[in-house]
Amino acid sequence: MKAVLNLPEFNVIKQEQNEYFYRFTVEKKDPPYMCMQCGCVQFIHEGENIGDNVEFKLHQVKERTVSDISMHGKAVRIVIRHRRFKCSACGGTFYEYLDSIERNGKVTKRLVEHIKQLTLKRPFLTIAEEYGISHTSVGRYFREFVAEKEKDRRLIAPRVLGIDEAHLNKTMRGVFTDNENRIMLEITPDNLKRTIKATIQSMEGYKNIEVATVDMNAGYKYAVNELVPEAFVVVDKFHVIKYAQEALNAIRVKIKNGLPKDERRFLTRDRWVLLRNKEDLEWKDIERRMEWFRRYPLLEKAYWLKEGIRDVYNQSADKQEALERYKKWESEIPTEFKEFKEIRKTFNNNKKEIFNYFDRQFTNAYTESVNNIIKSVEKAGKGYTFDVLRAKVLYGTQATLKKPKYTEDMEFQRFEKLLGGKFDNQPIRISPPEPNEYDIVGVDLTTLSEILEEGDF
Ligand SMILES: [Zn+2]
Known part of the structure; x- marks a missing residue:
């Protein structure tokens, strides 16, 4: 099969392969435009003003090997003949700038983006091995990725909030879900009442929460009661x-x-x-x-x-x-x-x-299946910190949740806002038929169970 590197800044000088690897030896097409030391721009003028010339002279070539995204199931290594130039203006030397390569890194920039996505799904160690980089670099890319995600995240209060607990890394954690839209909202480091309250308060529009399904951990019920007194609380x-x-x-x-x-x-x-x-x-x-x-x-x-x-x-x-x-x-x-x-x-x-529950049949079945996912993530990633597990669950599952595009002819169901205990006669039933309590997956959580089945957290 023909492999194409598709990094336009390079000329491919040599391509090789064996059973496991593709190896491309490359060189940058264009000479440097600017000195990386003094910022002077190359300027060569023949004639009398020769003293004004700024010239970059090839000083040294160093081979540098970086990893790139795998192709056709083979790992890819790029051997870059990285050139170092001497600047006539400042007398210093500098390596040419490589647009597609992570600065001071052993990977291409596009591989970093790819790895960031992979970290949500796979153990850091196997990613590190596959791409020939260190475990700590994978961890760093992961943290950068999570920081980007967190920055963009708006936690919006759902109409039906599920609060549950999950045993994760030897501690009880709070798990928050949007039970109607089947979205995992947050996992908190503990499930103390003050943490639960703070998390609810961090949700945009939390005063609009109409229903909360909780377990009997005392903190949950009171946290909801104190913040949204009119919310309808159902013990799951x-x-x-x-x-x-x-x-x-x-x-x-x-x-x-x-x-x-x-x-x-x-x-x-x-x-x-x-x-x-x-x-x-x-x-x-x-x-x-x-x-x-x-x-x-x-x-x-x-x-x-x-x-x-x-x-x-x-x-x-x-x-x-x-x-x-x-x-x-x-x-x-x-x-x-x-x-x-x-x-x-x-x-x-x-x-x-x-x-x-006998007035409005809301349950936490969704939160329970999320708990199963959390457990499988934890099992796959022994030794991860809480932050890593949280992000894997939160962004790993959320990233895969498919939300349909709005269309004119899509089906809608009517829902009524709950008003002072008055219920419409068609209760919104979001609970599935009762599954076996110790074997909860029989719930219509297609996407989430697919993730579970892939089993490659
Ligand atoms: Zn210079």
């Missing part, structure tokens, strides 16, 4: 169910650990079977479950408490019914189940917001 359904799953799981582990070793083998795949939604189990698993419940009645009790919370959501026709079902659920918690008593306390502290 999946978090409520997750709390119940975790309580069940803690009891399961306790029961299992209390068993003699030979009996413990009897409980296999128990986590999977018990945490799964009851309606998704196959018959053979239901049989195993029945056998466990015969032996361990406490496990059965805990299991139905978990499913009981799911039923509050799935079986209730309206808010009233949900409240009644919940009331029954809380009264059935045995005194020895401190795990469930704890979550009951949390639920009751957030009761209004939890049951707001």
Whole structure:
């Protein structure tokens, strides 16, 4: 295949290739125009005013190798015969200026732009290896890129704000999303209330936030209440169910650990079977479950408490019914189940917001899938700082989110602004059908899941 360098400032003197590389040996076409030392312009005039001449004499040629964007799957190296001139005006020497090469760098300028895009998607180390540059240079290009992005960024308050938390680099971080437009807005270094507040306040037009879907981290709800008192706050359904799953799981582990070793083998795949939604189990698993419940009645009790919370959501026709079902659920918690008593306390502290869901069915499913993305980024980039991970997630996913162009004939859906608790009779449902809580990707997040599948953060 023919490779074309396409850097007009150079004449290609030699092109070579082997299995892995293209190598171009080049020389700059034009002589220098100006001395890089004194700024004098070359001026050669034959005749009597010869003393006024400014002349650049070739002093030395040095070969310098730089990397360029790969071609046809092969790495590209450019060997530049870099010329050094002596200036007759100042007596100094200077290297000719190269327009397409990073100053003092080992790369072309266009490669730098390419690398900046790559840093969002791939580990720095593999980029460094591919282009024969240092890991620290890749890091520097990345930081420059992020700084450019941050400068241009306008954080605009969404109508439906999702606030969630994600465990990233051993710390809980706040995750902010625009749930309606499926856009990741921000990840904060921590999820303290003051950070959450400051982030909301940094959003242009935050007073216009109409709905906030949050988890039960106390700071979130109060942060929204204090800044936008009229916003409709909904505790995310999946978090409520997750709390119940975790309580069940803690009891399961306790029961299992209390068993003699030979009996413990009897409980296999128990986590999977018990945490799964009851309606998704196959018959053979239901049989195993029945056998466990015969032996361990406490496990059965805990299991139905978990499913009981799911039923509050799935079986209730309206808010009233949900409240009644919940009331029954809380009264059935045995005194020895401190795990469930704890979550009951949390639920009751957030009761209004939890049951707001039955007025308007907003959920955080989108934020949850974003969390999955964060986790996969973190896994791919072990050892990255928070800033790097944040930028990778924020700009890596945002860059790929496709926004359609406005056209006259595109479809629109009517939406009403929420006014003092009055709702239009067609609630805007942005939640997908309930996915398995431990396997959240079944959500219509095409672009984001594509990114996940590419798996090359
Ligand atoms: Zn000079």
